[in-house]
Amino acid sequence: MLASTITKSCKPLPEQVLNKTIEACDRVLALDSAKKKILDFVESRMAYIAPNVSAIVGSAVAAKLIGTAGGLSALANMPACNVQLLGAKKNNLAGFSTATSQFHVGYIQQTEIFQTTPASFRMRACRLLAAKCTLAARVDSIRGDPSGKTGRSLKDEIRKKIEKWQEPPPAKRSKPLPVPDFQPKKKRGGQRLRKMKGRYAMTDMRKLANRMQFGVPEESSLGDGLGEGYGMLGQAGSGKLRVSAGQSKLGVKVTKKFKEKNYGSSGATSGLTSCLA
Numbered sequence: 125m126l127a128s129t130i131t132k133s134c135k136p137l138p139e140q141v142l143n144k145t146i147e148a149c150d151r152v153l154a155l156d157s158a159k160k161k162i163l164d165f166v167e168s169r170m171a172y173i174a175p176n177v178s179a180i181v182g183s184a185v186a187a188k189l190i191g192t193a194g195g196l197s198a199l200a201n202m203p204a205c206n207v208q209l210l211g212a213k214k215n216n217l218a219g220f221s222t223a224t225s226q227f228h229v230g231y232i233q234q235t236e237i238f239q240t241t242p243a244s245f246r247m248r249a250c251r252l253l254a255a256k257c258t259l260a261a262r263v264d265s266i267r268g269d270p271s272g273k274t275g276r277s278l279k280d281e282i283r284k285k286i287e288k289w290q291e292p293p294p295a296k297r298s299k300p301l302p303v304p305d306f307q308p309k310k311k312r313g314g315q316r317l318r319k320m321k322g323r324y325a326m327t328d329m330r331k332l333a334n335r336m337q338f339g340v341p342e343e344s345s346l347g348d349g350l351g352e353g354y355g356m357l358g359q360a361g362s363g364k365l366r367v368s369a370g371q372s373k374l375g376v377k378v379t380k381k382f383k384e385k386n387y388g389s390s391g392a393t394s395g396l397t398s399c400l401a
Contacts, residue, residue: 162191163184163187163188163191166187166190166191167183167184167186167187168183170183170186170187171183171272172270173190173196173264174186174190174196174260174261174264175264175269175270175271175272175275176260176261176263176264176269176272176274176275176278177189177190177199177257177260177261177264177275178272178275179260179272179275179276179278179279180235180253180256180257180260180275180278180279180282181231181232181235181237181253181257182235182236184234185231185232185234185235188210188211188231188234189207189210189211189231189257192210192211192230192231193207193210196261196264196265197265199257199258199261199265200258200261200262200264200265202258203258204251204254204255204257204258205254207232207254207257207258208228208229208230208232208250208251208253208254209228209229209230210230210231210232211230211231212228212229212230228247228250229246229247229250232250232253232254232257233246233250235253237249237253237279237282237283237286238250238253241286242290245286245289245290248289249282249286252282252285252286253282256278256279256281256282259278260274260275260278263275329357332355332356332357333353333354333355333356333357334355335355335356336353336355336356337356342354342355342356343357
């Protein structure tokens with residue numbers, strides 16, 4: 125770059141071209157000055173033109189938004205995502221880092237709320253400001269609230285939301301253990317629960333296999349204590365591996381109900397039965 129600058133041949137502009145360039149620059153400066161005067165005039169009348177928008181973003185930013193959008197009605201009909209981009213400039217970083225650059229933000233970044241918001245919440249605040257500006261512009265376009273009370277209430281709502289975002293998360297509290305209850309728990313029972321318990325309950329054979337008699341060696345599947353032990357199975361009585369089949373409580377209950385239902389119904393008629401029907 126240094127070598128190209130040194131070896132570059134610079135020639136002065138011709139008189140005619142130089143005059144045209146200076147004239148064009150003067151026109152640009154005049155247009156910029158006229159634009160500034162118009163914006164200053166609109167800014168001085170913003171309290172009457174758009175009081176609610178001015179209450180949110182200020183008179184200067186409100187005048188720029190209305191001027192760029194093309195009027196208050198155009199701003200009211202514009203979606204919030206486009207209001208956010210009004211006045212945004214294309215950043216040419218030339219390969220530098222984008223960490224400190226602010227993209228997709230226009231005139232809204234000049235507001236007081238945006239400047240006082242922490243950097244980590246500025247994009248959320250920008251979207252919120254654009255949405256509330258759109259609502260305020262719609263109120264101003266129909267002259268719904270000339271006093272600006274709606275705009276002030278929307279601004280308070282924005283501040284409360286930003287403060288809510290900055291609150292630290294609630295601390296995790298350890299859940300205390302419940303008070304020990306020494307009373308038996310009253311769990312709901314029923315026929316279905318009894319059947320389920322009976323289905324998964326330990327059988328009498330398994331209970332005897334898990335027991336061992338003191339001083340008596342247990343029988344095993346391979347003999348001499350090898351293999352699976354049988355415990356107290358077959359040690360009493362004949363010495364065979366058998367268990368007396370015990371009737372379940374549910375079977376006893378069903379048998380009892382069946383007997384009560386069929387009690388006295390032998391088929392023979394009693395002496396009190398009449399044949400006259």
